[in-house]
Amino acid sequence: MPTKKPRGQYHHGDLRAALLEVAPAVIAERGLHGLSLRECARRLGVSHAAPYRHFADKETLLTALAGEGFRRLVRAGREAMRGLADPRDRLRAYGLAYVRFALEHPEHHRVMFSCEDDGRIAPEDRAAGDEAFELLRETTEEATGLSGGAEMPATLSFWSLAHGLSMLLLDGRIPAEHTATPEAVEALAASVFDRWRG
Secondary structure, eight states: OOOOOOTTSOOSSOHHHHHHHHHHHHHHHHOGGGOOHHHHHHHHTOOTTGGGGTOSSHHHHHHHHHHHHHHHHHHHHHHHHTTOOSHHHHHHHHHHHHHHHHHHOHHHHHHHTTOOOOSOSOHHHHHHHHHHHHHHHHHHHHHHOOOTTTTHHHHHHHHHHHHHHHHHHHTTOSOGGGTSSHHHHHHHHHHHHHHHHO
16 A cells, blocks of 8 residues: 655655755654665655655765755854954854854754765755855955965864864763853853954
8 A cells, every 4th residue: 555644744846855854853863874765755655765766875865965954054154144244253153153053953963074975975065065164264264364375274273163162062061051041052152252253
């Protein structure tokens, strides 16, 4: 008998987008090793073969998920920086958006920095990662006045700060009194980035 589609889940239209929506939920429950196209198909109520029209295997699904994560990060960064004239404030805002994104989308965040480039990453997904880094590099260049390659150490320094703080938060390595509420986390991140500014 045909599989009945679960109520409130995939019904029609863009199966590729639906797979990218359900994959983070599977990862959250089962971890990266527990993700499979078969499980995604089961949750969406489609045949086990249907996902293979869009993704050759689990790895291509993960690289697409990473690309979607980088696109979301860029949108969050640009939105956070909108209306800020001081480039130092813009850089700080991007850092806060980076941490916020990691906490709001932990599955995307982990996948974004764990996928191996085996040559099968779609050009648009590779470009999304490049755009996220270039936005950071350009903003760091404006904030520091360094250019011509001299801005790269500062760019990597700020990225290390934002990424390291994000991972410490995701892994529960920071004392609970600093992370009890979203407001506490935001204040902690702001304080960390303010120290980078000097």
